Amino acid sequence: MKKRVFGIFFVMLLSLxxxxxxxxxxxxxxxxxxxxxxxxxxxxxLLGLLDEISERQQMDIVVVTVxxxxxxxxxxxxxxxYDYNGYGFGEERDGILFLISMEERDWYISTTGYGITVFxxxxxxxxxxxxLDDLSEGEYAAAFTTFAELCDxxxxxxxxxxxxxxxxxxxEPFWLVGSLVIALAAGFIIAxxxxxxxxxxLKTVYSQPVADNYIRKGSVNITKRSDLxxxxxxxxxxxxxxxGSKGPGGSSTHRSSSGSTHGxxxxxx
Numbered sequence: 001m002k003k004r005v006f007g008i009f010f011v012m013l014l015s016l017x018x019x020x021x022x023x024x025x026x027x028x029x030x031x032x033x034x035x036x037x038x039x040x041x042x043x044x045x046l047l048g049l050l051d052e053i054s055e056r057q058q059m060d061i062v063v064v065t066v067x068x069x070x071x072x073x074x075x076x077x078x079x080x081x082y083d084y085n086g087y088g089f090g091e092e093r094d095g096i097l098f099l100i101s102m103e104e105r106d107w108y109i110s111t112t113g114y115g116i117t118v119f120x121x122x123x124x125x126x127x128x129x130x131x132l133d134d135l136s137e138g139e140y141a142a143a144f145t146t147f148a149e150l151c152d153x154x155x156x157x158x159x160x161x162x163x164x165x166x167x168x169x170x171x172e173p174f175w176l177v178g179s180l181v182i183a184l185a186a187g188f189i190i191a192x193x194x195x196x197x198x199x200x201x202l203k204t205v206y207s208q209p210v211a212d213n214y215i216r217k218g219s220v221n222i223t224k225r226s227d228l229x230x231x232x233x234x235x236x237x238x239x240x241x242x243x244g245s246k247g248p249g250g251s252s253t254h255r256s257s258s259g260s261t262h263g264x265x266x267x268x269x
Contacts, residue, residue, distance in 0.1 A: 060095030079256035108266030
């Protein structure tokens with residue numbers, strides 16, 4: 001009887017523990033600022049942005065800052081932080097995590113599930129180029145905001161069936177009106193300077209009604225005119241053939257300590 005009561009108690013305790021773990025994983029914030037890089041207002045705004053995009057796109061977008069990697073590589077730390085804190089939507093645990101470590105000045109982006117498809121190697125390179133300047137200058141709120149907004153754009157693009165990749169990266173915005181005004185203004189200034197210089201060099205020159213005054217009498221006596229073709233040189237170069245290959249693309253992957261598959265990219269800042 002005692003064994004039966006103990007067994008029932010153990011099952012209830014295990015059930016409560018598993019329930020707690022599920023809720024704990026759901027309650028893990030998408031912003032973990034252990035290095036205290038953000039002000040309270042910046043942290044609140046960023047967390048709100050991460051939550052809104054994650055829930056709308058059904059993919060976790062996580063930002064983590066730490067003081068040290070504790071001897072691990074940035075890739076290992078980012079992968080394990082994602083895995084063991086229960087991030088991710090659905091069975092494939094779709095999501096992306098952005099980690100920075102202040103002691104090592106390392107950053108790493110870890111992708112999981114559908115995130116591996118959304119954020120290709122070329123796409124991660126594009127994203128990192130957009131936030132690295134802010135990261136290096138200590139503008140952490142700006143860097144993390146740029147990261148989150150680009151994640152939103154990349155997920156939306158991937159949902160069309162053509163994720164951003166080699167040969168299909170976002171186009172840089174072109175400021176047509178401003179560029180046109182600047183070009184016209186620069187051209188006008190250059191033309192004004194050039195004509196001013198030429199006018200200053202022609203102060204001793206006066207217009208003449210005919211061209212006779214510019215020709216020395218008897219100096220020119222043309223008796224015959226003809227055109228003579230000497231030679232022709234033609235260079236030929238083979239046109240490169242289009243074999244239809246797109247080139248390298250997609251996402252390289254690896255396995256974390258938990259056995260999960262991740263994509264990713266990292267570096268120094």
